[in-house]
Every structure is written in C-alpha cells, then in structure tokens.
Amino acid sequence: MMNSKNTDMVEIAGWVHEIRDLGGIRFLLVRTRDDIVQITFSKRKVSSELIDKVKTISRESVIRVKGIISKDERAPNGFEVIPNSLDILAIAKSPLPLDPTDKVVAELETRLDQRFLDMRRPKIKSIFMIRSLVVRAIRDFFYKKDFVEVNTPKIVSIATEGGAALFPISYFDKEAFLNQSPQLYKQILMSSGFERVFEIGPIFRAEEYSTRKHLNEATSIDIEMSYADDNDVIRLLEELIIYIYRYINTNADRYLKTIGIDLKIPTRPFKQVSYDEAIEIVNLEWGDDFGSLEEKKLGSVIGEHYFIREWPLKSKPYYTMPLEKDRKILSKSFDLMHPRVELASGSQRINDYELLKKQIEMRGLNLDNFSFYLDAFKYGMPPHAGWGLGLDRLIMTMLDLDNVREAVMFPRDRRRLVP
C-alpha cells in the first residue's frame, strides 16, 4: 500500500499496530499487508490539528496517512513518515479480543474464534502468504510437466474407497455425500485420454477424530498419470516436494524470516523402505497397520522424508495394483511420510476391468454402485498411477506448525463449524 507520489511523498493505509505516546511526540506504527511503517507526530513538525486528531485513534483502527518520508536512524528500518494529512477510515472498538502485537499470545481456540484478527498478525499472515506461494509452485510445476488441471465433483453418490466416513447431504430428493477424494474421477479421466491430470481441491472426511493432524475438510493435491507405474509417480512426487521447497526458499524469504523458519530443502532420492522392512524396525506382525507410535518410531529412526512401499494389498484400496512377491500378496503402493506425519499415498492402479471388479467384490462392496466408474474400464483404460498429497499437512510440516489447523484459514474439525 506504499505508493510513492514522487520521491518524498507517500500515502500509507493500514491498521494502527501500536501507539507509543511520549507526550510531545507520538509514534504510530501502521501495519499494511506486508510492512509496518512508523508515522511520527511531533509537536514541532506536525500541526496541532493533526495532533488532536491522532489522539482519538485506537489500536487496530484503519487510517490513511499522507506525508513525507524522512530518513532517520532512530526510526525502525531507518525511516519514518512525517504526516501532512490523516484520515481515520474506521475506528476499532476496544478491548480487542486478542492482541495482534504478540505481547500476550492467545490460545489456538481463542485465535480461531477471532481468526480475522489473528491473521492480522504478521507471523500468521506469513503462513498464508506462503501457502498461496506453495499452491502457485504446484501449478507451476504441473503446467511445466504438461499436466491438465481439472475439477471433479465434490457432491457424489457413493464412497470412493470405503474406509473414512462420509458427510451425508440432501441432494433434492436423493441422498448424496461430500466427496472424500477425487480418486474415481481422476481415474475416469485417464480413460478419457487426458493422460496427465492434477487437481487442487477440498476433500471431506466425517471421522470424529480430534487430533493435531486431522481435519474434516482438507485440501488435497491429486494427480493421475497414464502409462506410468508406481516408480514414475514416486519420482514425480519427490520432484514436486523439492520444487516447492526451493520455490518457497527463493520466493518467500521474508515470510520465512517473519515466522522464524530456516527451511531445509530435502534431497533426492528420498529414502525408501518396504513395508516388510518397516515392520521389522517397529516390531509389528506382517499384515498389521502402523499406529501412531510406530509412525513416530519410524520417523525418528529415518529422520527425513521417506517412502513406505509395497504394502499388503489388503491394507490398500481396491483400485491398487497387486504385486506378488516372496509368496506374499503385496501391492504397487506407497506412502510418503514426513517424520511427523503421513503426507501422501499413491499407487499404480488396476486398469484391467475384470481384476478391478474382482477386487471390489472381494472387499464386500456392491458392484452396482460402481458402474459409472467401472464403465470407464471396459472400453480401453490405459495403465496409470497417481497419488494424493495433503496440502495442509505439507504446510504444517514445512513450517513446523504444531497443529494442522494453523495451516488452514478457517479450519473444520470435530467441533468447529464457525467461523
């Protein structure tokens, strides 16, 4: 919001971040989207009319100031503005529900209740400025790789994968659900010949969990790629993660500084462990799934991003390509793990109609519900692979946030529906 009118005159509009009144001199710190600028009202240099006006301003009021830039070593960042005019655009009521200057840090719950104010804080705003840049990096990456960006329906008739609970909604006279994943649709698009698609969109899970890593509405980055296998999309995922980290490191330096993060860029290739190796490390029986404790242990043993590959077929969804190895029924599947949390999971998919039907039936699901999906496999479905990556968790792990809700502007969790 700093528009230089000529070399000296500036106009600044923003919130009154702090007021320091020393009697004969009064400092207003005005906060714009990206900066905090000091406006200095001294009796010597500013009219008494303006001095009287500035006395009526409360913290977090919105003002517009026109004045002259003055270099002064005593000012923060070495300059300040000596005002010629002052418009009070909106007076803020008092007391404030929380303190945007970080002198007293409110709890997350209070902050989320007053999210509009919370996001005025430079640290919090920086999270979302970075999140925007991450999304930009993702689009950048996929467009360069000749992917097509798509939008699939969020109102659907059936569960995508079983497993997670769905939110039922009423769709005129029919029952419908909020989609838990774009999985089925992005696969159908492979049959339509788009070859490489990606989508950045919301997914909904009705699980009643209440943890630091779960949301009931999350943002998923999903891709699907024809003529690719699990290895191909693993490489692509690695490449994307590193692209994002690099992009943020070079384009979001100021925001990283504000948050106080020194971003370490992961190195390729990421470590890989097979499911069999992983259960060995954490002492599980073959066929067991990893609990939180095991996930933590694996994370601390490996210490950086890694893949867990070749999961037992039965612990992955029906569309996962089977893999027979050492007389065990595994799958061409993988999870991308951060030491703290799972970030992504993917696989090569089944593209054979009969095999897919068999896998759906084996899981006790009703084939009739899947006809719109299965039809796409009847008339020439290329081999393909893909994955889904949780954007919110990616931001959480990248910026070392304690709670995934910190990475979402208006999070939806077990209890929170407002704001």
Place this chain on the structure above:
RNA sequence: GCCCGGGUGGUGUAGUGGCCUAUCAUGCGGCCCUGUCGAGGCCGCGACUUGGGUUCAAAUCCCGACCUGGGCGCCA
C-alpha cells in the same frame, strides 16, 4: 469411542479449604513525559463456566452438565 489433563478480568496466568473485598503481565481510562522500537513512571478499571452436594467456611473437595487441551483408536 476409550484414557489422562484443564475451565480465574478482553487476552495470557498465580492461587489445592479460612491469610482471596483473588496474584502478575498485557490491555483499557486518567495524569506526566520530544526518539519510542517489549517505551517508561504514577493512579485507577476489569474475572473464579454452570447446576447440585460436603463444610462453620469452597476459586480450592465431591458428583453431573457444557466447553476445552493432549494421547490412543480410526484416518490422508
């Protein structure tokens, strides 16, 4: 769904039966102050989630409700 914590001014806290007309910080109001940048000094304002119970006496102990933090399960 299970287990363990917690609800004290606007915000963040101290306080484990009487010393509480409740601590401290921040904030807000007033006064002083021309270089603040966690401004400072003085004065003032503002709170025990809720319903029962125990007790001479409850912020404090017990039970319920509501809200809430963490862990587990499940999940991405």
